[in-house]
Amino acid sequence: MSGAAAREATLQKPWRSLRREREAVSFGTWVFVASEAMFFAGPLLAYAAYRSLWPEAFAAAGRETDIVYGTVNTALLLTSSLTMAAAAEGARARLRRLTLTCLAATAALGLAFLVVKGFEYREDIHKHLIPGAGFRLDMPPAQLFFAFYWLLTGVHALHLSIGIGITVTLLIQAWHGSRPLPSPAFEGAGLYWHFVDLVWIFLYPLLYLMGRS
Amino acid sequence: MSGITAERAVPDRPSRADSYLTVETGLASWLLTTDHKRIALLYMAAITVFFFVGGAGAVAMRIELFTPQADLLSADAYNRAFTFHGVIMVWFFLIPSIPVILGNFLLPLMIGARDLAFPRLNLISWYIFIAAGALAAYTLLAGGVDTGWTFYTPLSTAFANGHVLAAATAVFVAGFSTIASAVNFIVTTHLLRAPGLTWFRLPLFVWALYATSVVMVLATPVLAMVLLLIFAERAFGIPIFDPLRGGDPVLFQHLFWFYSHPAVYIMILPSFGVISELVTCYARRRVFGYSFMVYAILWISLVGFLVWGHHMFVSGQSVFASLAFSLLSFVVAVPSAIKVFNWTATLYRGQIVFDAPMIYALGFIGLFTIGGLTGLFLASVPVDVHVTDTYFVVAHFHYIMVGGAVSAFYGGLTFWWPKMTGRLYPEGWARFAAVMMFFGFGFTFFPMFIMGFLGMPRRYHVYPEEFQVWHVLASAGAVILAAAYLLPMGYFAWSLVWGRRASANPWDATGLEWQTSSPPPRENFLVSPAVDRGPYDYHPAHTGPPSMEREPHRPQGGQA
Numbered sequence: 001m002s003g004a005a006a007r008e009a010t011l012q013k014p015w016r017s018l019r020r021e022r023e024a025v026s027f028g029t030w031v032f033v034a035s036e037a038m039f040f041a042g043p044l045l046a047y048a049a050y051r052s053l054w055p056e057a058f059a060a061a062g063r064e065t066d067i068v069y070g071t072v073n074t075a076l077l078l079t080s081s082l083t084m085a086a087a088a089e090g091a092r093a094r095l096r097r098l099t100l101t102c103l104a105a106t107a108a109l110g111l112a113f114l115v116v117k118g119f120e121y122r123e124d125i126h127k128h129l130i131p132g133a134g135f136r137l138d139m140p141p142a143q144l145f146f147a148f149y150w151l152l153t154g155v156h157a158l159h160l161s162i163g164i165g166i167t168v169t170l171l172i173q174a175w176h177g178s179r180p181l182p183s184p185a186f187e188g189a190g191l192y193w194h195f196v197d198l199v200w201i202f203l204y205p206l207l208y209l210m211g212r213s
Numbered sequence: 214m215s216g217i218t219a220e221r222a223v224p225d226r227p228s229r230a231d232s233y234l235t236v237e238t239g240l241a242s243w244l245l246t247t248d249h250k251r252i253a254l255l256y257m258a259a260i261t262v263f264f265f266v267g268g269a270g271a272v273a274m275r276i277e278l279f280t281p282q283a284d285l286l287s288a289d290a291y292n293r294a295f296t297f298h299g300v301i302m303v304w305f306f307l308i309p310s311i312p313v314i315l316g317n318f319l320l321p322l323m324i325g326a327r328d329l330a331f332p333r334l335n336l337i338s339w340y341i342f343i344a345a346g347a348l349a350a351y352t353l354l355a356g357g358v359d360t361g362w363t364f365y366t367p368l369s370t371a372f373a374n375g376h377v378l379a380a381a382t383a384v385f386v387a388g389f390s391t392i393a394s395a396v397n398f399i400v401t402t403h404l405l406r407a408p409g410l411t412w413f414r415l416p417l418f419v420w421a422l423y424a425t426s427v428v429m430v431l432a433t434p435v436l437a438m439v440l441l442l443i444f445a446e447r448a449f450g451i452p453i454f455d456p457l458r459g460g461d462p463v464l465f466q467h468l469f470w471f472y473s474h475p476a477v478y479i480m481i482l483p484s485f486g487v488i489s490e491l492v493t494c495y496a497r498r499r500v501f502g503y504s505f506m507v508y509a510i511l512w513i514s515l516v517g518f519l520v521w522g523h524h525m526f527v528s529g530q531s532v533f534a535s536l537a538f539s540l541l542s543f544v545v546a547v548p549s550a551i552k553v554f555n556w557t558a559t560l561y562r563g564q565i566v567f568d569a570p571m572i573y574a575l576g577f578i579g580l581f582t583i584g585g586l587t588g589l590f591l592a593s594v595p596v597d598v599h600v601t602d603t604y605f606v607v608a609h610f611h612y613i614m615v616g617g618a619v620s621a622f623y624g625g626l627t628f629w630w631p632k633m634t635g636r637l638y639p640e641g642w643a644r645f646a647a648v649m650m651f652f653g654f655g656f657t658f659f660p661m662f663i664m665g666f667l668g669m670p671r672r673y674h675v676y677p678e679e680f681q682v683w684h685v686l687a688s689a690g691a692v693i694l695a696a697a698y699l700l701p702m703g704y705f706a707w708s709l710v711w712g713r714r715a716s717a718n719p720w721d722a723t724g725l726e727w728q729t730s731s732p733p734p735r736e737n738f739l740v741s742p743a744v745d746r747g748p749y750d751y752h753p754a755h756t757g758p759p760s761m762e763r764e765p766h767r768p769q770g771g772q773a
């Protein structure tokens with residue numbers, strides 16, 4: 001496909017130029033990311049409030065999370081951000097092989113994160129870290145910490161799954177050629193992926209380093 | 214006079230093959246459309262249904278409250294009636310109505326664009342809205358919710374026996390639709406303005422939609438999260454607000470009102486935009502203090518995020534917090550007052566025409582002023598403590614949301630009806646309905662101020678006999694109000710078939726949306742328009758009209 005034809009195929013109504021459309025997709029994703037940031041800001045604020053109310057219980061509960069799983073997952077996600085950035089840049093430069101490889105690597109790293117998370121969840125259940133009757137620690141506010149643990153990691157995992165879904169979709173479309181590489185979708189997906197990554201950068205110290213300093 | 218010639222070049226009516234209403238036919242062409250104008254009509258259909266459903270809750274309440282005893286509803290059924298009325302009216306009528314119906318239709322037209330930035334996202338947001346509405350309908354059919362629209366914990370998490378999970382999910386899903394529309398509007402305003410349409414030439418309705426969208430994007434996710442927390446606590450026993458395990462129910466109120474106070478501005482800011490368009494057009498005057506109007510909108514949307522604690526004066530928050538929130542609530546009232554003064558000043562030396570949209574607009578200014586001033590009563594801690602949870606509060610927010618937002622919605626709908634459908638509504642009936650709405654509203658809600666101040670608490674279906682006279686007045690007024698809401702539905706439907714054909718610009722208005730045929734073609738403009746001046750050029754800038762002779766207005770731009 002020639003450059004001009006590819007550009008034609010990418011241009012959607014109501015846009016008159018691809019540059020403008022690209023700008024719109026990345027700007028729109030930024031606005032959506034701002035919305036997502038407020039979504040996570042609520043529970044992070046609640047966490048901060050409870051952490052200052054019950055410092056000992058939060059420290060004790062924080063020592064119960066598994067730092068090995070958490071650290072491995074942090075490394076996996078950071079690497080996936082690198083491959084995602086490379087994929088978006090590759091698409092912009094129309095390097096087909098690089099784009100496909102990096103998208104596949106990104107999705108694989110994301111899946112690896114979820115698998116590790118699954119093992120961790122199994123261990124957590126085993127250790128009775130679910131709030132409610134039979135909870136491992138007898139300080140009631142420690143259950144609050146784990147309320148946030150389950151909620152935040154769960155919501156993050158959901159976001160990551162959506163990210164993996166988008167990445168795989170783009171990979172298949174780019175493979176078949178039904179989505180030309182200059183499409184602004186690659187950059188938008190990249191932005192979203194980095195955001196999900198960034199959320200984890202906040203969760204890691206709050207959930208895994210708490211009480212371990 | 215280039216503007217005038219450009220206007221004359223626009224055909225009044227598009228050919229059948231051009232008009233967005235007839236360019237494609239069949240059900241699929243509507244349900245799969247990506248045309249912002251058609252999606253606006255899809256929203257209008259859905260939201261009308263919700264208006265009836267939410268209205269039914271109000272009717273049930275007003276009938277029950279006619280006598281001091283319980284006659285129609287049990288205590289539990291009454292709880293479910295007012296909760297459902299609140300949930301539907303807030304999230305399925307007031308928040309979406311002006312932005313996704315009038316905004317969706319007009320934003321691209323007003324800025325000279327072919328469509329919104331992401332047309333498919335626009336359609337998806339309608340389907341999300343319908344899914345949310347289906348969940349809300351399920352909640353109702355399954356037996357309803359009894360928590361009040363505020364979902365306060367621990368009532369909602371531990372004690373309520375209604376379908377809290379379904380209701381919370383419905384509102385949660387509706388939030389996605391709101392966010393999607395807001396992202397779309399923001400990107401559209403930034404990137405799709407016509408050549409020459411600088412930020413300070415934007416019509417005030419566009420500014421209002423823009424500011425509303427920013428508030429939607431930043432506030433709605435907080436609601437989504439707080440509903441998720443309620444859901445997690447009720448469904449899975451995850452203790453976030455459970456005091457037995459160190460949680461704090463007041464934290465819920467903080468998070469909820471962090472959304473729900475800005476939500477008040479989501480409901481009223483678009484109305485400000487509509488009223489600015491109506492007042493300028495029917496007074497034939499440039500809006501007084503355009504830049505102050507813009508700054509007022511932006512100031513409201515910013516400071517609106519900092520006043521949520523005025524809903525919590527009796528929650529046990531610190532006195533210092535109450536005082537700070539009280540001060541900030543007075544601060545946020547200033548820009549609203551600026552807007553009221555500027556609308557009033559716009560009328561000065563205007564050639565006022567009392568057509569129906571103008572009657573709605575003038576009614577809005579009066580009712581909004583009363584609602585806003587009583588808001589200041591409630592922002593003062595001592596008065597608020599006295600009237601907390603009484604009908605005074607109910608009257609106050611209905612003056613803003615019903616007297617304000619709903620009047621503006623009906624006024625805007627009347628004003629832009631010829632553009633949307635290509636037909637003129639019957640002016641006499643419309644004036645009658647507008648006047649009737651004003652008086653019906655006053656009879657319904659003014660008594661609530663009095664009985665609230667006397668101590669009648671909200672959310673009770675039995676009450677001491679001394680309050681009956683006020684309740685009877687309110688219920689009787691509600692009948693008039695209901696008639697004033699139903700009448701326009703009748704004559705709008707009538708006009709679709711028998712109404713006179715509208716010209717491209719029946720009101721001699723200056724906005725770009727009037728510089729294309731009525732109804733607009735699928736592509737909005739046959740030639741991309743260019744803009745060469747600011748909005749509302751009804752008269753030369755510094756003079757009033759010398760006589761009753763109308764000076765020719767200058768449109769903002771046209772399809773040159």
Ligand SMILES: [Cu+2]
Binds near residue numbers: 474477520521523524
């Ligand atoms: Cu408020």
